[in-house]
Amino acid sequence: MHRSLTVAIALTLACAPLCVAVANPQKGTQVSEVTTQLPRDVRPTHYEISVTPHAGKLTFDGRVEVTIDVLQATDRIVLNAVGLRFSEAHVHSTRNKRAYPDPEVGVDESAQTATFSFPQALEAGSYRLIMEYTGIIGTQANGLFAIDYVTKAGKKRALYTQFENSDARKFIPSWDEPDHKATFDLTATIPDAQMAVSNMPVKHREDLGEGMSRVTFATSPKMSTYLLFFALGDFDRATATADGVEFGVITQQGLVSQAQFALDSSQAVLREYNDYFGVPYPLPKLDNIASPGSSQFFGAMENWGAIFTFERGLLIDPAFSTDADKQRIFGTAAHEIAHQWFGDLVTMQWWDDLWLNEGFASWMAGRTTQKLHPEWKSQLGAVGSREYAMSADAIASTHPVVQKIETVEQASQAFDAITYSKGAAVINMLENYVGADVWRDGVRRYIKAHAYANSRSDDLWREIEAAAGKPITAIAHDFTLQPGVPLISLEEAVCDNGQTTIKLSQGEFTKDRPDKTPLRWRVPVIARTLGGEPARALIEGGGGTMHLQGCGAVLLNAGQSGYYRTRYAPGDFAALRDGFASLAPIDQLGIMGNTAELGMTGQQSAADILDLIKATPLDADAKVWDRVAESLQRLDLLYRGDVARQQKFRSFAIGTLRPALKKYGWQAKDAESEPEAILRANLISSLADLGDSEVIAEARRRYAARETEPQAMPRALYKTILNIVASHADVAAWNQLHAAAKMEKGAMMKDRLYLMLASAKDKALAQRALDMALTDEPGATNSAAMIRSVAEEHPDLAFDFAMAHRENVEPLIDTTSSSRYYPRLAGNSLDPAMVGKLKDYADKYVAASSRRATQTAIDNIEYRIHIRAQRLPAIDAWLKKQEG
Template identity: 60%
Template sequence: MRKTLVSAIAFALAGLSTLAGAADAQQAPTQLPRTVRPSHYDVSVVPHADKLAFDGKVAISIDVLEPTATITLNAIDMTFANVKLAPAKGKGAFGAPKVSIDAENQTATFTFDKPLPAGAYRLSMDYTGKIGTQANGLFAIDYDTKASGKKRALYTQFENSDARRFIPSWDEPNYKATFTLDATVPSQDMAVSNMPAASKKDVGNGLVKWTFNQSPKMSTYLVFFGAGEFDRITTKSEGVEIGVITQKGLTSQAQFTLDSGSAVLKEYNDYFGVPYPLPKLDNIASPGQSQFFAAMENWGAIYTFEYALLLDPSISTQADKQEVFNTAAHEMAHQWFGDLVTMRWWDDLWLNEGFASWLASRTTERLHPEWHTNLDAVDTREGAMSRDAIATTHPVVQHVETVEQASQAFDAITYAKGESVIRMLEAYVGPDAWRKGVQAYIKAHAYGNTVSDDLWKEIEAAAGKPVTQIAHDFTLQPGIPLVKVESVSCANGSTTLTLSQGEFTRDRPDKKPLAWHVPVIAKTVGGAAASTLLDGKGTLTVAGCGPVIVNAGQTGYYRTLYAPAQTKQLQAAFAKLEPIDQLGVMGDTWAEGMVGLQPTSDVLDLIKAAPLDATPQLWDEIATDLSSLDAYYEGDAKRQAAFRKYAISRLSPKLDQIGWEAKQGEEAPVAILRSHLIGTLGFLGDAKVVAEARDRYTKNTMPPELRKVILGVVATNADSATWDKLHEQAKAEKTPLVKDRLYGMLSAARDEALAKRALDLSLTDEPGATNSAALIRGVSRLHPELAFDFAVAHKDQVDKFVDSTSTARYYPAIATSALDLKMIDKVQAFATKYIAEGSRRDAETTVANIRYRVMVRDQRLPAVDAWLKKNG
């Protein structure tokens, strides 16, 4: 296990924040001594892919800031030879240093006979390293091809702290430097890095040396190297060469990404007011998968798994197309927000991820309005709030001390809450002022590092109104404001609302609420919006009389609690609400009903009130809510059957309306809804849908848009013979993107005996090194206890399927869907035995979620039963 990396010399400095004194505020946290800084790396590598090892040489230009006899940098799993230090200018050299390795702290220290005077030096060394089989450091992906058998390609993944597996380096975001890289690879391979190749030279023995141009100043985690039998397609946009690199023969599946990259680059150059600064921008498609990420924003060389980059005509869907665009837009946003300007330390990771998520969503809406993705904002907010409502939540700006803690920071708070808070603040100051502030921030900090307050300073200056207090409230403290509508009164054609503030929580009903300055927008149905900044209590007057929507437009990050009479008015007027407000009201009603702030059955009243012709996204939400309720009935067959009868009766008419076949000219959300309804009804055991899916599977009459969902329905309801057939298809498939999906289907079976077979399969070499962890996670959705017990019993083998910084997240997640309090003891016992004390947040979150699920089952389902009896 990785434990704390903080060296004794730096531990006291690691927690510094902008709340410290002015001088200290400029000091970046570090887990290395502050006596030496790098400015440039010359890196030379020779991978030996067959041996899963590589040889390296590095010469690092360093500045010794004060006399020291030691130089400490980050390194993992390396051996060193020929370590030399020489002045940057002039002659002379120091004696070979003593090399000591600290495996726990992931450092190598070079100790010299006498202190080095302050000045500029070149530190050079030869070293060896390991090539892994999971996505961290330099790693290998093995994959099938239709034409030429199995192949192996090499890629790197360094975020958050794995550049130290490839280069002995100061592997922290604040230690920016420039890089040159050369790599000697087999002649049939293409090598790829952040910058264009400067030269290719045949060096004999079937090898070619690729030398790349010098990079801009950047953080180590953004360095990229890849090599394999690749193809590349390119286009030009804004003077930049845009490329997509795939395994041989698949560039036709990359055209949409290439075209999207060209359009997004133009959009971002305009939005940021700073042109993309590199000469090229590649997106590298890789077979395989990770349990924890889909893509990585390496500057000029974005790494993306094929399923999130390519569109395979045999299996890809409209939802896949939208996800491909959004992923590319997210990673390209990082080229400015993360790469050009980088957070100072992992505490401010959200400056990278929240902003990139927000800008990707904005850009998807702008460039593809026909997809109606503006409505996805509510789903993003709900994802954040489901994490933010429990005791184990954390602030958006969070304290990080260790590599494991940094890995755990990549969660719904960082991404989805970060995105939602930005959306709220942009709505508060106005999009023009927000953009002006962002442009000033980028220009002021280009090639540097920042903290969140650097952004708020520029936004506030551009907006001419206070923003920092609101931003601090929502980023420096955890949790969700609860805006209560205490009273509503209408007079002279206007409605006055009396509002008060509390805190929404799932698991602490007696918690003393925190306080926020909350931007509130409200309106009557069909009326004009009005706004206020709520601090504790306040009033707001809106035009018109009638039902009132608080958080109109759903830009606010808070929950709204209405009095029962107001709730009934909204139910009656539900069909007249704007689609985004229908989704927002549904989300609040669900969440508040589950914790007992209002009747649990209120969400069923809204589902009943939803018209058949409502927006597809509302029906998506209805299907999600009904399948979520169904999950709480697991283990109680009689009550579950009664609930399923109602759920099927509500969803079937919508599927009948849109049909199984796509219609000419139908909108994108309809195609996505069709798949969702088929999948949900198949999961609920709807005999009609299951029979149709089986028939289409048997006859192989599955349109590409429905292939995955039909296979999913068949796999969930599979018997042994069907599972065997699916297994044979997975083994025979030669396209990695499709093969991975087929193996995933084997984990979906409701039958416990088949689930056990999927678990046993995961320990073999057959599924592929990056699929086994996903198989176990797949089984856990319907069989959490079975999957968790299996994973723990085979931990030594399962550890090989998960990247080493993420085991503290992976194992607890397997238990998340449990409905048995006994699982809590198992998760806690695992955490105590295997997870460092400061890195147990994911385990504690799983425990909190199990308690919440059991509470809902025991305390809320009786109200659902009563509603069904009355309305069923």
């Protein structure tokens, strides 16, 4: 699943009456039990599903025949079901067709289970459990849901499914846990004029008369319930064939021309993965389904053979899509297609090991993007992803990569920066440690050993070790079974006869626990002197010594493959600062990240990051300047509400970024790279956010001239200019954008315009956007995103509004997002009172076992309040010194 870094809260969750651990038959040093929320005396092997959606009424009729193995005699069958009403249930033996008395059906909505009780026990053997039922079509992206959207032909409604992590139970009564794999036959009764899509190709279509047809799909491979997919609507499909696989991109009618890049990208990625994994993609087709709307939980989902992606992550609109959009589309495709092996063919046994799906797919997407599109320099972007993970991993509410999951809500909360970004960063470090070819060989062994089955993290480590011929599991355990970020400090550097000997110590980097007893890791460290060749060592037991070629400034984590922070004494840092312009871009990014984070924790001067920014040459890599702009904006946010001090800081920040914008200008230049084109837009956005009156005025001028001056709003800056106009809007401009949103007939731009209305810096206009979010106007899946957009600029206003109108807001949120949604609204707050508000919210609405998201928001708010008081004076002093 691809997160866009966006769950009704279940106060009694699926684990409530039944949450047990069963023995894991696969031995290893990792925890040898797997959590389950269902009895283990019955195992499904095949589902035959028939569904008839009633889109207009938002209901559906279902019938399923499940072939089951009863492993030991039992008088009841317990499976998962939510929001389903059963009309019939029957059981018969598959061996002799003997029918048994119909069971009594008991539904426990709080436990998300249905229990079928029999008057006498079923003996061990094979049976068919037949159920007829009705269900609900939702308006948020969970279970079977509807998306309403506008077109030039009028309003349309399409249906889609989203089952990860635990929502297949809203579509079919099932054993809705990842290690209950089975095969699936799906049949749907649909309107003649519409297209139905599932994991497998259509096997048969039968005309039923009266405008209806029955569509039967081919039998799926053995897979987990959360990977099943169904969609229905007025669709078009673009197709291509490569490596024996039929590729498709399915869109709303009239938009297939926008799908070509995604179609081409999918073919290139699949060819690369067929080679890398050593196991060819096993399904006959691979569709990617584009949906209007949005989710607060995800942006794309890896259903086997039928990837679901919201339109903004899949389609290229020639009017406004940018190079950054194109790169995101490729990255999303690379991530989701990696899941077809890591997640679909081989699935984690339980949500504890979700990172095996998401961390690996994130790493694989970055690796593949770098290989197929080196001009995009995705390896530099990976540094930012690692920084994001280390920031989250350094607060008290962090968790290990392999985490203990016991409830549905905890599983939903597991889709976070630790799972995705830390998982990817750790894989990158371990691949670098054993070598790329060895790592690939181990991955191939792992895929072949566990195809169509389930696995745990230790199964991967075992195969990597076998391929490498050296131990790796201990290192992997250090970084995946315990939380936190190692801190490697340069204690001493002595040069003698052209060789530098360095002494390193190991601690732990934490943002909010300065007195914490540090954990210990076995850390693969790469270091070099500036101008020297890299040296490698495994630092363990609290420290170690390395010998480096040459003399001069020492750089730790050279090449930035390690998941750890680095600390230098003031003199050593000064040497790196003085040589900053000569460093490779990837090391410039790493040093900037470390300097900013250590400065905020008081382990070096908070102003050191400004020294590095000042040392950044104008011709530095575009992604380095992206980091400069981002760093300045982050510091600016800490001054929010303190106008006089903020204006002094902004004067420096604007003065720093203006020369870069002057270099790149507002118009594209011949032969410029895509990262440079993206930087142009980012510089313009950053300067506007920093209050640069010249940039804001130019954006407004171009917007006003858009109909008379063809080049006023070039495609690459179309959204950037609109964003600036919206965020700095007065009443007249806001009303004009509102009118444009209501008139817009393209779903993707219409969704974006409503989000832009919610970005207004003017508090009264932000309130108007909040009020609008509770109406039907923006669209059911856009309203929650509008409130989130308001929260970026006005966190306290948005949180207070959402809590005051919680009964109206709750139906607008994906059920998988609810317990995280409200804390994220508060995330940018600098008001100490918000801590109490969040605690009150959690006490009233969130189960005690599911409060990590709330605690994370509290930790970050308290940390920012602390650094605002303790670190900004050093920034102020640095700025004053520049004036002198």
